[in-house]
Amino acid sequence: MGLKQISKNPRWIIYLLIFIALLFIPRMLSIHDLMLFEYGITFAIVGLGFNLLLGYTGLLSFGHGAYFAAGAYSVAMIAKYLPQAYSLEILIPASLFFSLILSIIFGFVCVRHTKIFFSILALSLSMLLFALLFKLYHITGGSDGLRVPLPTLFGMSFKGIRRPEFLSGTYYYFLLGVFSISFLVMRGIVSSPFGKALQAIRDNEVRAELIGIRVRRYRLYAFMISGMFVGLGGALWTFVNGHVTADLSHWVFSGEIVYMTLLGGFGIFEGPIIGAMIFTYLKLYAMGNTQYWMFVIGATLIVLVLILPNGVAGAVSSLWTKVKKKTN
Amino acid sequence: MLAIDNLKKHFGFVKAVDNINLDIEEGEIVSIIGTNGAGKTTLVNLISGYIKPDSGRILFFNKDITYASPYVRIKLGVGRSFQLIQLFGGITVLDNVRTALFSKYGMIRRGLLSADRYSSVTEEAIKILDNFNMADKRNLTPKGLSEGDLKILDIAIAFALKSKLLLLDEPTSGVATSDKFKVMDSIVSAIKKEGISTLIIEHDMDIVSGYSDRVVVMHEGRIMAQGKPDEIMENKEVKATVFGIVS
Numbered sequence: 001m002g003l004k005q006i007s008k009n010p011r012w013i014i015y016l017l018i019f020i021a022l023l024f025i026p027r028m029l030s031i032h033d034l035m036l037f038e039y040g041i042t043f044a045i046v047g048l049g050f051n052l053l054l055g056y057t058g059l060l061s062f063g064h065g066a067y068f069a070a071g072a073y074s075v076a077m078i079a080k081y082l083p084q085a086y087s088l089e090i091l092i093p094a095s096l097f098f099s100l101i102l103s104i105i106f107g108f109v110c111v112r113h114t115k116i117f118f119s120i121l122a123l124s125l126s127m128l129l130f131a132l133l134f135k136l137y138h139i140t141g142g143s144d145g146l147r148v149p150l151p152t153l154f155g156m157s158f159k160g161i162r163r164p165e166f167l168s169g170t171y172y173y174f175l176l177g178v179f180s181i182s183f184l185v186m187r188g189i190v191s192s193p194f195g196k197a198l199q200a201i202r203d204n205e206v207r208a209e210l211i212g213i214r215v216r217r218y219r220l221y222a223f224m225i226s227g228m229f230v231g232l233g234g235a236l237w238t239f240v241n242g243h244v245t246a247d248l249s250h251w252v253f254s255g256e257i258v259y260m261t262l263l264g265g266f267g268i269f270e271g272p273i274i275g276a277m278i279f280t281y282l283k284l285y286a287m288g289n290t291q292y293w294m295f296v297i298g299a300t301l302i303v304l305v306l307i308l309p310n311g312v313a314g315a316v317s318s319l320w321t322k323v324k325k326k327t328n
Numbered sequence: 329m330l331a332i333d334n335l336k337k338h339f340g341f342v343k344a345v346d347n348i349n350l351d352i353e354e355g356e357i358v359s360i361i362g363t364n365g366a367g368k369t370t371l372v373n374l375i376s377g378y379i380k381p382d383s384g385r386i387l388f389f390n391k392d393i394t395y396a397s398p399y400v401r402i403k404l405g406v407g408r409s410f411q412l413i414q415l416f417g418g419i420t421v422l423d424n425v426r427t428a429l430f431s432k433y434g435m436i437r438r439g440l441l442s443a444d445r446y447s448s449v450t451e452e453a454i455k456i457l458d459n460f461n462m463a464d465k466r467n468l469t470p471k472g473l474s475e476g477d478l479k480i481l482d483i484a485i486a487f488a489l490k491s492k493l494l495l496l497d498e499p500t501s502g503v504a505t506s507d508k509f510k511v512m513d514s515i516v517s518a519i520k521k522e523g524i525s526t527l528i529i530e531h532d533m534d535i536v537s538g539y540s541d542r543v544v545v546m547h548e549g550r551i552m553a554q555g556k557p558d559e560i561m562e563n564k565e566v567k568a569t570v571f572g573i574v575s
Contacts, residue, residue, distance in 0.1 A: 185440070193430040193446065194439035196419065200427045203416040210376070210414075211489060212402040212431040 040280040042237040047272025049229020055266035058202030063126030065254035067227040071095040071234030076146035099231020107223030133246035145245030265311020335384035344370040346549035362546035407491030422466035428488035
């Protein structure tokens with residue numbers, strides 16, 4: 001899409017306005033709220049990746065925590081074993097690389113199946129990784145996990161700076177930059193010929209095969225890209241959280257990724273981003289206000305499935321369509 | 329262009345296709361008729377690679393494709409539509425055709441630029457839809473189309489693959505009687521314009537006699553008769569077995 005077309009498309013104008021607003025977020029939010037917002041952004045990247053598989057390829061994974069853990073542990077392991085390379089410009093490509101490797105291995109097994117078999121295989125493989133992370137205590141820190149110090153960036157050291165200050169300054173803009181690139185790349189992917197092929201596979205794999213698309217291979221490609229995005233989200237999350245544990249690869253965490261995608265709506269490109277933001281705040285406020293926070297999360301899911309099956313973004317979109325039809 | 333030699337496919341005791349020999353010439357429109365269970369769809373499934381035969385050979389432009397995958401056959405130019413419509417329901421009519429074109433041109437791996445940026449492919453897709461009188465419906469999803477339009481779109485997708493041989497499984501089934509000829513007119517005019525050989529499975533004898541160069545009659549997995557539509561309509565054995573008319 002050229003600049004002329006972008007300027008004519010209201011969607012892109014909204015994107016640009018949101019981006020400009022996001023630049024001023026650190027000035028508007030307290031450090032605590034900004035950290036929450038950063039958690040939301042990292043999960044938004046995760047949602048973008050996860051939705052390539054669920055929304056565009058039609059594969060529901062209950063094991064994407066594994067790729068999140070791959071990204072997160074790449075950072076933590078480099079901090080522990082290779083501190084001289086502990087710089088953001090190395091950590092991000094490294095986390096992409098390791099999550100890609102893991103998603104190739106796991107994806108190769110999973111994409112041979114669809115529906116419930118795919119979901120269960122993905123879940124089982126992520127639990128295998130969980131078991132490894134949990135049991136290899138001397139390497140991974142087991143249930144104690146690993147601490148993640150502040151990284152350097154292009155030689156810039158943040159020694160002596162507290163994490164909240166780091167997060168409200170350079171890191172926020174770095175995170176926003178990576179999120180914006182991820183958003184544009186994923187937008188390009190889903191609207192490209194490759195993205196159309198994935199949607200064709202999602203809609204009708206028999207016909208997709210019979211127009212010459214190698215279904216299994218393209219599912220694997222989607223799995224790999226999805227895994228890399230989720231791994232990237234995991235890596236970025238570690239700097240906000242400061243600590244990684246084996247729980248990231250547990251199926252409960254994978255369930256949260258599914259939850260936030262459903263909450264936002266997997267039928268719409270922006271849905272998982274909205275879902276990630278809402279989920280981050282919902283979980284925190286539910287946890288802060290009641291010991292029955294899981295009940296709140298569960299009840300929300302029931303309401304969502306019954307009343308808003310297309311998620312929040314889906315509901316807004318259909319409302320907008322109705323309003324447009326009435327005004328026309 | 330297509331030569332089928334002693335092709336056999338049995339399902340247990342059922343002889344679905346039983347030593348069939350059949351040739352199709354370039355640009356020829358051949359219809360297959362027969363009672364239910366005669367083996368028509370099995371034959372088309374064998375030619376398209378959807379199932380593999382027990383024995384026999386299928387030659388396409390003298391190349392043995394008997395055990396080739398559907399993918400290889402498509403690349404060679406064997407396209408098909410289905411009795412039960414097989415479309416991509418979540419994307420637009422334009423994208424249904426455009427995806428087939430991207431696949432045909434080996435552009436399906438291009439993963440960063442929007443499909444709209446490939447304007448030549450988009451124009452070609454619109455042209456194909458225009459051939460089938462569907463260009464004005466290109467921005468709808470299949471959910472918004474009539475049964476007849478769905479059938480036409482199904483065939484337009486196969487057409488977009490630049491097939492040299494099109495296999496059409498009951499192209500007018502489910503279409504309202506009043507629309508059948510409209511649908512067939514659209515299909516056949518597009519096919520003839522490109523000189524594509526076509527094998528049609530059809531029950532409606534008005535359609536068969538109106539659009540076919542040759543009719544092949546199948547019964548219990550074998551070819552009972554073949555010839556020009558008029559000859560077949562007058563064949564006593566065909567009349568008795570297929571149409572239930574005893575004179």
